Amino acid sequence: MGTSVGDNTTLAPVLGDVDVYLFAEGTHLQGWHKLGAHVLTRNGVTGVGFAVWAPNARAVSVIGDFNDWDGHRHPMRLRRECGVWELFIPDAAPGARYKFE
Secondary structure: OOOOOOOOHHHOOOOOOOHHHHHHHHOOOHHHHHOOOEEEEEEEEEEEEEEEEEOOOOOEEEEEEHHOOOOOOOOOOEEEOOOOEEEEOOOOOOOEEEOOO
């Protein structure tokens, strides 16, 4: 159930190029559509995309019902160009409780 480096689905980006550009520029006027948790389909797989703006964090993980609240199971990737950490989790379902750690 954890994120595997060899799994291309979990490595699929949550943010698009335009979103990254606008966040980096500080002009994304609808950030709530991308930050937090949103149901997405990546590579034909439905799951939840998580994103949080935390440019000074050393590491961020998603913890929740879907991973027994274990911060080691779903570490997020930093999009350095805009300071947003992101991760797509196929195992997560709409309505699952989660937090960023």
